[in-house]
Amino acid sequence: MNDESEPDAEQISRQLFSIAYRMLGSASDAEDLVQEAHERLLRASAAGTVIESKPAFLTTITTRLAIDYLRSARVRRESYVGTWLPEPVLTDPDPSERAAMSDSLSLSFLVLLETLSPVERAVFLLREVFAYPYDEIAEIVDKSEENCRQVLSRARNRISDGRPRFEVSSQERDLLTARFQAAAEDGEVDALVELLAADAVFQGDGGGKARAVAAPVFGGQQVARLLVGFFRRYASLGARMEPTQVNGQPGLLAFDADGHLINVLAFDISEGVIQTVRSIINPDKLAHLGYPLSDIARIDRPDSQA
Incomplete structure (x- = not known):
């Protein structure tokens, strides 16, 4: 992908935050991860690393950082006092803006994602919510395409019954x-x-x-x-x-x-x-x-x- 076809910096950051927030259920931690991904991009560029696609590089780093964070956060979540709920975010009241991805942003959906392992969560979100192709998902999570398909199948089976459905307008x-x-x-x-x-x-x-x-x-x-x-x-x-x-x-x-x-x-x-x-x-x-x-x-x- 060349620079002319890539989204602008604001679009990239919004996409990265959308992925990180759904992975972590924490807006503040998602912002930190996105910032860290950008800093790693700058360091890689300064070191002379050839980066063919900045969005792909940033998505990979953000997702991998989120996976690592979730693995380290497991003990903290288990010792959390009372019911753990995601950090809320206030969203656009415009119905046309709300409709596109509101189901995947709902607190119910984020709570349900807690039943998945970090890698399952990453594969599920990248494919089901953000429509990434399998070859890109495989590169992001460092697994084969076939393995990603298997991971996705397990994740779908695990959460299909509980996935929220908001039928009313x-x-x-x-x-x-x-x-x-x-x-x-x-x-x-x-x-x-x-x-x-x-x-x-x-x-x-x-x-x-x-x-x-x-x-x-x-x-x-x-x-x-x-x-x-x-x-x-x-x-x-x-x-x-x-x-x-x-x-x-x-x-x-x-x-x-x-x-x-x-x-x-x-x-x-x-x-x-x-x-x-x-x-x-x-x-x-x-x-x-x-x-x-x-x-x-x-x-x-x-x-x-x-």
Whole structure:
């Protein structure tokens, strides 16, 4: 590939971040990996290394760095306090922009990828999400094409049943989220139950840094009562909720009375109801969003919860 046919630097960086973020489930770590890949490109060029395609070089380095990172992170993930959820990213609210890759960006999908080994994850993403040809995938992960096909087959089988499917339109999802917010703020448990799947799940991620529900809560009735309690407490503290798009799906940002971010709520909506509510309140996973962070839920405040 010659320079004239290659994408510009901004396009390359966006693609690299898209791969790294889906690999790691961490926006901040993905940014670090992309930066490291660019630095390695500069060092290689300065050393006189002939690089036929900068995008190919950068994709290979980024993917291999992500694989290495995941291997070293396995122990940290296993010792994580409470439920581990990916770092949220706020995405374009434009439905036309959201539709293209939102399913592969959803928190549900990123959580599901945790069931794959690092190499399986790389092969699956490069082929299924980014449509790389097998010969390029083989070079990136340093395996034969046949081996990559086998890896992909295993990965598909492992996650096929759990892969999220968001059939409803973006407008329907946004409307359902607005109804959810209104019912939760008004303390209407019965109205919330109607918006939640019978087997709805609530997950909270505090990571030992902020107070969160220690284990998932199951059942529409139980989740509704939990959420009404949270919203009631937030209202007593002068907090407000702002609709947003989280990883291509509807969500809410919770701000305290000073406009500092408390947590991010993200929703999985399917078959006309909310299937999963995820609350990410670990400050380490919110810092990259660019908002000043609240201390309301800080772990050393005995009156905090999230």
